[in-house]
Amino acid sequence: xxxxxxxxxxxxxxxxxxxxxxxxxxxxxxxxxxxxxxxxxxxxxxxxxxxxxxxxxxxxxxxxxxxxxxxxxxxxxxxxxxxxxxxxxxxxxxxxxxxxxxxxxxxxxxxxxxxxxxxxxxxxxxxxxxxxxxxxxxxxxxxxxxxxxxxxxxxxxxxxxxxxxxxxxxxxxxxxxxxxxxxxxxxxxxxxxxxxxxxxxxxxxxxxxxxxxxxxxxxxxxxxxxxxxxxxxxxxxxxxxxxxxxxxxxxxxxxxxxxxxxxxxxxxxxxxxxxxxxxxxxxxxxxxxxxxxxxxxxxxxxxxxxxxxxxxxxxxxxxxxxxxxxxxxxxxxxxxxxxxxxxxxxxxxxxxxxxxxxxxxxxxxxxxxxxxxxxxxxxxxxxxxxxxxxxxxxxxxxxxxxxxxxxxxxxxxxxxxxxxxxxxxxxxxxxxxxxxxxxxxxxxxxxxxxxxxxxxx
Amino acid sequence: xxxxxxxxxxxxxxxxxxxxxxxxxxxxxxxxxxxxxxxxxxxxxxxxxxxxxxxxxxxxxxxxxxxxxxxxxxxxxxxxxxxxxxxxxxxxxxxxxxxxxxxxxxxxxxxxxxxxxxxxxxxxxxxxxxxxxxxxxxxxxxxxxxxxxxxxxxxxxxxxxxxxxxxxxxxxxxxxxxxxxxxxxxxxxxxxxxxxxxxxxxxxxxxxxxxxxxxxxxxxxxxxxxxxxxxxxxxxxxxxxxxxxxxxxxxxxxxxxxxxxxxxxxxxxxxxxxxxxxxxxxxxxxxxxxxxxxxxxxxxxxxxxxxxxxxxxxxxxxxxxxxxxxxxxxxxxxxxxxxxxxxxxxxxxxxxxxxxxxxxxxxxxxxxxxxxxxxxxxxxxxxxxxxxxxxxxxxxxxxxxxxxxxxxxxxxxxxxxxxxxxxxxxxxxxxxxxxxxxxxxxxxxxxxxxxxxxxxx
Numbered sequence: 059x060x061x062x063x064x065x066x067x068x069x070x071x072x073x074x075x076x077x078x079x080x081x082x083x084x085x086x087x088x089x090x091x092x093x094x095x096x097x098x099x100x101x102x103x104x105x106x107x108x109x110x111x112x113x114x115x116x117x118x119x120x121x122x123x124x125x126x127x128x129x130x131x132x133x134x135x136x137x138x139x140x141x142x143x144x145x146x147x148x149x150x151x152x153x154x155x156x157x158x159x160x161x162x163x164x165x166x167x168x169x170x171x172x173x174x175x176x177x178x179x180x181x182x183x184x185x186x187x188x189x190x191x192x193x194x195x196x197x198x199x200x201x202x203x204x205x206x207x208x209x210x211x212x213x214x215x216x217x218x219x220x221x222x223x224x225x226x227x228x229x230x231x232x233x234x235x236x237x238x239x240x241x242x243x244x245x246x247x248x249x250x251x252x253x254x255x256x257x258x259x260x261x262x263x264x265x266x267x268x269x270x271x272x273x274x275x276x277x278x279x280x281x282x283x284x285x286x287x288x289x290x291x292x293x294x295x296x297x298x299x300x301x302x303x304x305x306x307x308x309x310x311x312x313x314x315x316x317x318x319x320x321x322x323x324x325x326x327x328x329x330x331x332x333x334x335x336x337x338x339x340x341x342x343x344x345x346x347x348x349x350x351x352x353x354x355x356x357x358x359x360x361x362x363x364x365x366x367x368x369x370x371x372x373x374x375x376x377x378x379x380x381x382x383x384x385x386x387x388x389x390x391x392x393x394x395x396x397x398x399x400x401x402x403x404x405x406x407x408x409x410x411x412x413x414x415x416x417x418x419x420x421x422x423x424x425x426x427x428x429x430x431x432x433x434x435x436x437x438x439x440x441x442x443x444x445x446x447x448x449x450x451x452x453x454x455x456x457x458x459x460x461x462x463x464x465x466x467x468x469x470x471x472x473x474x475x476x477x478x479x480x481x482x483x484x485x486x487x488x489x490x491x492x493x494x495x496x497x498x499x500x501x502x503x504x505x506x507x508x509x510x511x512x513x514x515x
Numbered sequence: 516x517x518x519x520x521x522x523x524x525x526x527x528x529x530x531x532x533x534x535x536x537x538x539x540x541x542x543x544x545x546x547x548x549x550x551x552x553x554x555x556x557x558x559x560x561x562x563x564x565x566x567x568x569x570x571x572x573x574x575x576x577x578x579x580x581x582x583x584x585x586x587x588x589x590x591x592x593x594x595x596x597x598x599x600x601x602x603x604x605x606x607x608x609x610x611x612x613x614x615x616x617x618x619x620x621x622x623x624x625x626x627x628x629x630x631x632x633x634x635x636x637x638x639x640x641x642x643x644x645x646x647x648x649x650x651x652x653x654x655x656x657x658x659x660x661x662x663x664x665x666x667x668x669x670x671x672x673x674x675x676x677x678x679x680x681x682x683x684x685x686x687x688x689x690x691x692x693x694x695x696x697x698x699x700x701x702x703x704x705x706x707x708x709x710x711x712x713x714x715x716x717x718x719x720x721x722x723x724x725x726x727x728x729x730x731x732x733x734x735x736x737x738x739x740x741x742x743x744x745x746x747x748x749x750x751x752x753x754x755x756x757x758x759x760x761x762x763x764x765x766x767x768x769x770x771x772x773x774x775x776x777x778x779x780x781x782x783x784x785x786x787x788x789x790x791x792x793x794x795x796x797x798x799x800x801x802x803x804x805x806x807x808x809x810x811x812x813x814x815x816x817x818x819x820x821x822x823x824x825x826x827x828x829x830x831x832x833x834x835x836x837x838x839x840x841x842x843x844x845x846x847x848x849x850x851x852x853x854x855x856x857x858x859x860x861x862x863x864x865x866x867x868x869x870x871x872x873x874x875x876x877x878x879x880x881x882x883x884x885x886x887x888x889x890x891x892x893x894x895x896x897x898x899x900x901x902x903x904x905x906x907x908x909x910x911x912x913x914x915x916x917x918x919x920x921x922x923x924x925x926x927x928x929x930x931x932x933x934x935x936x937x938x939x940x941x942x943x944x945x946x947x948x949x950x951x952x953x954x955x956x957x958x959x960x961x962x963x964x965x966x967x968x969x970x971x972x
Contacts, residue, residue, distance in 0.1 A: 068957070105892055105952045119892040223951075352947075363957045364950045386945035393949035406949055435562055435576040468922065471929040471948045471959065478946040479936035488843035489935040490809075491928045492850035492863055493821045494680075495562045500525070500820045502928065 059088045061377060062151055062165035064141045064314070066094035067101065068363050069344025070171030071123065072370025073377070074133050080378040088378060090133045091163060093153055095140040098199045099125050104363060106202040107227035110209060111234045117199040117206075144168065144318035146337055167339055167377045170315050170328060171370065174308035174345035174361045181278045182304060190279060190287045193302045196224055208301060213237040215300030217290055219276040221247035223394045225305035226259065226405070229268050232303075233398045239268045240298045242290070244275035250392065251459045252411045254426060255445050258461040259396065259405055266401040271296065276304075308361055310346045323348040325359035332384040334373035341377060343369035350387035353410050353456065353477065354418060360388050390457075391474045393467045402440070404467030408474040409457030412447050421450040425511040429503035431465040433495035442466040444507035446483070453482045453515055455508065465497070469504050483512040516545045518834060519608055519622035521598045521771070523551035524558065525820050526801025527628030528580065529827025530834070531590050537835040545835060547590045548620060550610055552597040555656045556582050561820060563659040564684035567666060568691045574656040574663075601625065601775035603794055624796055624834045627772050627785060628827070631765035631802035631818045638735045639761060647736060647744040650759045653681055665758060670694040672757030674747055676733040678704035680851045682762035683716065683862070686725050689760075690855045696725045697755045699747070701732035707849065708916045709868045711883060712902050715918040716853065716862055723858040728753065733761075765818055767803045780805040782816035789841040791830035798834060800826035807844035810867055810913065810934065811875060817845050847914075848931045850924045859897070861924030865931040866914030869904050878907040882968040886960035888922040890952035899923040901964035903940070910939045910972055912965065922954070926961050940969040 061077055063070045074090045081088040100123040108114050128135045136153065142160070143152040151168065154160045176195040184190050194208075195201050208214065213236035218228050221243030232239045241247070241263065247270060248256040260270050274294040282288040282299075289299035310327040312320075320337050323329045327348035328336050336342045344366035348357035365388055372385045391408040415422030424447045432438040440463025447457040458473035460466050476486045487509035491502045501509070518534055520527045531547045538545040557580040565571050585592045593610065599617070600609040608625065611617045633652040641647050649665075652658050665671065670693035675685050678700030689696045698704070698720065704727060705713040717727050731751040739745040739756075746756035767784040769777075777794050780786045784805035785793050793799045801823035805814035822845055829842045848865040872879030881904045889895040897920025904914040915930035917923050933943045944966035948959045958966070 102890060102892070102952065102957070104950070104957075105890060108893060108952055113894050114892045227951075362950070364947065367957055368945065386942075387947075389947040391947040391949045393951045393954050395951065395953055397953075404954075408947070408949070433559060433562060435559070435571045436565060437570050465922070465925065468925060468949065468954055469928070471926065471961075472932050474948055475929050475932045475938070475943065475946055476936070478942065479933070479938055481932070481936055485843075485935065486932065488825065489932055490821065490844075490846040490848040490865070491931055492848045492865070492925065493561070493819070494684075494850045494852065495559065495565055496852055496854075497850050497861075497925055500559070500561075500824055504928075 059086065059166045059378070060164060061088055061090045061167050061169065062163055063090060063092040063169040063171060064151070065171035065173055065344070066092050066099040066128065066135060067171065067173055067344070069366035069370040070169060071100045071128060072367050073169045073171065073341070073343055073374040074128070075131060076371045076374025077378050078132055080375050084379055086378055092128070092133055092135045093139045093141050094135065094137050096198060097138060099123060099128055099135070101199050102363070103197060106196045107224070107231040109202050110205050111231035117202050120199065141314060144314060146318050146320070146340055149339055165339070167341065169373055169377070170336070170340065170342040170346060171344045172311040172314060172346045175311045176304065176308050177306045178304055179276070192287065193304065195304050196228055209235050216303060217242060217298045217300045218303045218305060219290060220305030220307065221245070221249065221272070222305065222307060223392065226263070226394055226396050228303045228305055229263060230396050230398060233266055233268060238300070240271065240300065241268055242271045242274055242276055242292055242298065244273065244293070246272050248405060251405070251407055252413055252424065252445060255443065255459045255461055258443060259403060262401045262403040263396055266396070266398040308345065310359065310361070312346050315342070323357045325357070327357070327359050329357055330369070333376045333381045334369060334385060341373045343373045349385070352387040352389055358388065358390065360390060362392065389474055389477050391470060393470055395467065402463050404460070404462055404464070406460045406467040406470035407458070408470050409455070409477045410447055411457055411459065415447055415456050420456065422447055422456055423450050423511070423515065425507070425514065427503065427507035427510050429506055430499060431463055431503065432497060433499055436495050438465070438496045440464050440466065442503050444503055446507045446511045448483045448511055448515065450515055453484060453512070455481055455483050455486060458504070469502070472504055483508050483515065487512045516543065516623045516835070517621060518545055518547045518624050518626065519620055520547060520549040520626040520628060521608070522628035522630055522801070523549050523556040523585065523592060524628065524630055524801070526823035526827040527626060528557045528585060529824050530626045530628065530798070530800055530831040531585070532588060533828045533831025534835050535589055537832050541836055543835055549585070549590055549592045550596045550598050551592065551594050553655060554595060556580060556585055556592070558656055559820070560654060563653045564681070564688040566659050567662050568688035574659050577656065598771060601771060603775050603777070603797055606796055622796070624798065626830055626834070627793070627797065627799040627803060628801045629768040629771060629803045632768045633761065633765050634763045635761055636733070649744065650761065652761050653685055666692050673760060674699060674755045674757045675760045675762060676747060677762030677764065678702070678706065678729070679762065679764060680849065683720070683851055683853050685760045685762055686720060687853050687855060690723055690725060695757070697728065697757065698725050699728045699731055699733055699749055699755065701730070701750070703729050705862060708864055709870055709881065709902060712900065712916045712918055715900055716860060719858045719860040720853055723853070723855040765802065767816065767818070769803050772799070780814045782814070784814070784816050786814055787826070790833045790838045791826060791842060798830045800830045806842070809844040809846055815845065815847065817847060819849065846931055846934050848927060850927055852924060859920050861917070861919055861921070863917045863924040863927035864915070865927050866912070866934045867904055868914055868916065872904055872913050877913065879904055879913055880907050880968070880972065882964070882971065884960065884964035884967050886963055887956060888920055888960065889954060890956055893952050895922070895953045897921050897923065899960050901960055903964045903968045905940045905968055905972065907972055910941060910969070912938055912940050912943060915961070926959070929961055940965050940972065944969045
């Protein structure tokens with residue numbers, strides 16, 4: 059069996075290695091041919107902000123597996139080679155390397171793992187089609203290297219456009235490097251939380267010196283007296299000077315698949331079935347797909363390495379072993395932080411916000427509870443706020459949001475597992491969670507929050 | 516309704532306040548009369564080691580609610596007054612205060628919340644019945660005050676007898692205060708973990724300079740040349756000089772109930788039904804009870820504040836509102852740490868060890884997995900080991916043990932919720948847990964550990 063994989067990052071390479079492992083396990087012969095358009099394989103895009111912050115010394119540290127390591131494991135990996143066409147009928151792909159040389163390759167099974175591309179407004183480009191000088195995204199290792207080079211001894215002012223995960227992480231990095239940071243977002247900071255919880259993040263960022271501008275969209279470039287681009291203008295009439303980080307989100311890279319007649323969803327992502335298949339002989343995994351949201355029952359675009367890795371394993375197994383495993387979907391679990399010398403905020407969410415639940419037509423209710431991460435008398439005790447969302451009708455837990463100090467964020471996994479198991483607020487309120495003074499209050503704050511809501515339902 | 520409560524710590528006072536709350540909610544008249552034999556109410560015994568370590572300045576900080584606060588909430592609280600007899604037929608208790616004055620009190624409903632008492636060998640007492648000079652336990656605030664007074668400017672050598680939670684926490688405290696510490700335990704350090712995981716704790720303690728002696732029991736006093744008690748002798752023929760902390764466990768304080776004809780279990784604890792009732796008109800909560808272990812289906816003696824608080828609330832509700840709520844039982848979830856200048860170990864467990872599962876006749880299998888608490892390139896990354904125990908027959912998760920660096924321990928709650936929901940290893944391996952580089956690897960170590968075991972089942 060000849061497997062062709064398009065894209066050599068998390069999803070594609072998880073699929074590749076899992077296919078080889080599965081083939082060994084079931085005693086089947088497979089070959090894996092993989093194409094990577096860029097210069098890097100299997101790297102942690104999530105680590106780029108920490109590279110800029112100085113936690114990581116070089117982009118190489120963010121590479122989990124090099125091309126050489128993938129090849130050593132038996133993958134025929136073609137770097138800097140783009141797949142330019144898929145013919146699902148003939149089961150062929152057409153590749154083009156940087157020298158322009160094209161080749162056609164037969165496949166039995168094809169895995170599309172083309173990832174997502176950063177959203178960049180047209181006005182952010184100059185006449186050559188490149189980004190304006192001083193503009194950049196934080197998407198791949200080349201972006202990271204460019205930013206690392208820009209942050210010299212004298213910290214420049216920086217404008218971060220976008221108040222989501224990457225925007226907040228970028229803001230942390232730039233503050234830690236001593237930059238004066240302005241964050242502009244068209245909505246609110248951390249809009250994947252309900253407004254009351256997102257506001258806690260905005261307040262924390264402001265306390266660390268970030269100028270937070272909500273409700274304003276970056277709308278064009280700002281120019282200095284000589285007409286040179288020196289920052290961005292915003293929809294509220296503002297003008298902000300400095301280096302510009304565009305953290306406006308990503309969209310699935312699926313043109314190649316669309317051109318081959320493979321359907322995409324409302325958010326532009328490929329719609330794989332639970333086995334990972336998108337068409338006969340064609341599979342997809344990672345940021346180019348929409349994933350099933352277990353609580354809404356609908357596809358969602360949640361471009362995260364966690365899903366990419368899981369989907370990749372599912373696809374790799376199923377290609378070889380005929381649909382044995384299923385991707386269980388997502389809950390929208392996510393975590394990030396904003397940590398500087400002055401402020402330590404951990405930010406996490408899982409499941410539905412009150413807004414999402416209400417929009418779905420659920421009779422949802424939310425309650426915010428404040429507490430501490432450890433017994434109040436301990437030096438480890440930090441403030442934490444927990445929002446719990448539940449269904450008034452069936453008392454089911456629907457979602458949890460956490461904003462708090464050291465140790466607060468990872469509590470989200472406890473909530474995520476409860477959601478994964480479809481548990482009620484009563485079940486969670488009664489559960490046997492761990493307590494010792496440096497780690498929790500005797501009722502853990504998560505459990506207090508769930509219990510308080512349960513008592514009000 | 517006249518409610519009498521024996522014991523004014525976590526369980527008793529949770530029951531008291533919950534009864535008053537429930538009475539207000541349902542519009543019922545109740546009076547609560549509570550007796551406390553000691554000098555303190557609602558204090559955190561778990562905080563005592565951190566008081567000794569210097570994290571907490573005084574015992575007062577460990578008091579969650581004073582007698583005055585309880586009284587202000589409407590509880591008729593009699594301090595330094597012991598209940599010396601229960602007559603369940605006449606629904607009366609007999610109290611005796613420190614002046615020796617006895618009184619009889621009628622009740623409609625009685626709550627026994629007498630807690631547990633530290634296990635102290637006879638030879639640890641002098642002729643007057645007091646502990647030998649330099650000996651002590653870490654059970655209540657008076658014990659804490661005695662230890663705090665003993666730790667002056669010149670750190671004394673200390674022998675800790677017992678390698679369980681309190682022993683380890685005491686060892687941390689004494690090391691942090693600069694004491695030379697010897698820990699003696701008849702079994703292994705942290706025997707509530709499987710040996711392979713407990714050994715990691717022993718190694719960490721030794722690395723911090725603790726002399727760890729396993730397989731030896733404290734057997735008597737050691738005396739100096741003048742015949743004065745100066746430490747302990749051990750069953751291996753050893754002799755260890757210094758102050759002596761007895762951390763040999765606790766047993767339920769139930770003689771009063773036994774004398775009244777109320778049955779106790781194999782471990783000496785009262786056997787409450789899920790509503791908290793032990794006999795007509797008599798309820799019990801906290802460390803004087805055995806709790807239902809959800810995985811074994813049998814009563815277990817797990818004297819922890821978490822259960823005491825939950826049981827207290829259940830009892831307080833049910834007394835007033837006629838059996839509306841149930842205590843869901845326990846999983847044996849627990850967390851502690853051993854943290855000094857040199858070593859940071861977080862230690863947690865939930866569910867069954869391999870040894871426990873095997874003893875129950877389950878076809879159990881365990882697998883240990885090592886990883887990091889954060890992405891390896893992050894400064895936050897610390898080593899962590901996770902043992903997962905599962906049932907080979909039905910693939911059910913049976914237990915998890917964690918030993919690792921900062922951030923490792925509280926991951927146990929994620930496993931605990933999975934156990935609470937009766938989830939399989941496959942469900943946990945597929946769940947949507949949170950990832951960002953400072954918080955986890957892209958597959959969280961807990962999930963890697965569960966997945967690896969799932970693949971081998």
